[in-house]
Structure formats: structure tokens, C-alpha cells
Amino acid sequence: MTRVFSERSSTRATRRPELEAAVKLAGEIRSSDVAVTLVVHEHKWLGRGTELAMLTEELKTSDVGLEFLTGELKGSHGPSGIVFTVLAAMSGMEREYLRDQEVSLRDIATGAKKGQHSSPATVMRMLREHDEQAATAASA
Structure with missing residues (x-):
């Protein structure tokens, strides 16, 4: 059965x-064993920050898998897989980054300050850049 x-x-x-x-329908269908x-164009469309963390936890609890058609996480991912952990971690890192930028928790949770929220793809890019800088510093 496919529903768009x-x-x-x-x-x-x-x-x-x-x-x-x-997500509600996926959980209902999954409860029937x-x-x-859930197929999504790209992981960034699932949300940001606390919304992403809550959605990830809901899908994991409901035992609903994810498939991304494009992007860095392209492919199918089971609810017990590392992608769910990565998405939850990225949302947590995003909150820490925004706190460091002196954005209030209320603004992070509500998205009140547009343009200051990093997408999961941006967080992944920032992590890669950090790892590259750390590797360069370690080899110097």
C-alpha cells in the first residue's frame, strides 16, 4: 500500500x-504488525532542532523505518539503525550550537529567530570541517 x-x-x-x-498513519499501520x-525526499524535510528529535523518537518508538530519496543520508534506514541516532544527535548539537550563539531555548524550540537554525546537512558539513581541521592540526 502506498499513500502520498x-x-x-x-x-x-x-x-x-x-x-x-x-507519521500518524505510519504508526497506526505499524501497530497492525x-x-x-516513511519515504522522504531529503532528511532536512523532517524538521529541525527539537521537532526533529521528537519526530525521530516517535518513529523509532513506533518501529517505522525511513527512506531518503536524495541527500547525504540517501537510502533506507531501519528504526534501530544508526541514522536515527545521528538525527537525534544532530538535533542536540544544533541546539548546543544555537545556545553558544546566544539564541534562547524558547527561540530554538519555536523557531522564532529565522535564519539562525542549522539544517542537519549544515551540521554534518560543520562536523566534517571540524574533523578535517582537527586532522590537519594533528598531522602538523
């Missing part, structure tokens, strides 16, 4: 009714 949910809102939107409906995979 389409949403044209920004990834910065705090309320995403189509995504919420897709049927394997379910």
Missing part, C-alpha cells in the same frame, strides 16, 4: 499537518 502526503511549507515551519498525518517505511 505532500506539503509545500518551509522546513522551518513549526506545524506540518501533512507530515504529522503521515505490518512493516512501514
Whole structure:
């Protein structure tokens, strides 16, 4: 069975009714002991910060897999796999980064300060750059 949910809102939107409906349906189908995979264009469309952490935990708890059609995490990922851990960790790192930039927790949670929220792809890029700088410093 395939069901398509389409949403044209920004990834910065705090309320995403189509995504919420897709996750709810996936959980309901999974509770009938049927394997379910939520297919998303790219991981950044799942949300940011606390929304991403909550969504990741909900999918993991419901035992719903993820498949990304494009991007750095392209492919299928089971709920017990490392991708769920990485997504949750990225949302936590993003919150720490924003705290270091003196963005309040309320602003992080609500997305009140547009343009200051890093996407998971940005966080991954920042981590790669940090690792490259650390490797260069260690070999010098």
C-alpha cells in the first residue's frame, strides 16, 4: 500500500499537518504488525532542532523505518539503525550550537529567530570541517 502526503511549507515551519498525518498513519499501520517505511525526499524535510528529535523518537518508538530519496543520508534506514541516532544527535548539537550563539531555548524550540537554525546537512558539513581541521592540526 502506498499513500502520498505532500506539503509545500518551509522546513522551518513549526506545524506540518501533512507530515504529522503521515507519521500518524505510519504508526497506526505499524501497530497492525505490518512493516512501514516513511519515504522522504531529503532528511532536512523532517524538521529541525527539537521537532526533529521528537519526530525521530516517535518513529523509532513506533518501529517505522525511513527512506531518503536524495541527500547525504540517501537510502533506507531501519528504526534501530544508526541514522536515527545521528538525527537525534544532530538535533542536540544544533541546539548546543544555537545556545553558544546566544539564541534562547524558547527561540530554538519555536523557531522564532529565522535564519539562525542549522539544517542537519549544515551540521554534518560543520562536523566534517571540524574533523578535517582537527586532522590537519594533528598531522602538523
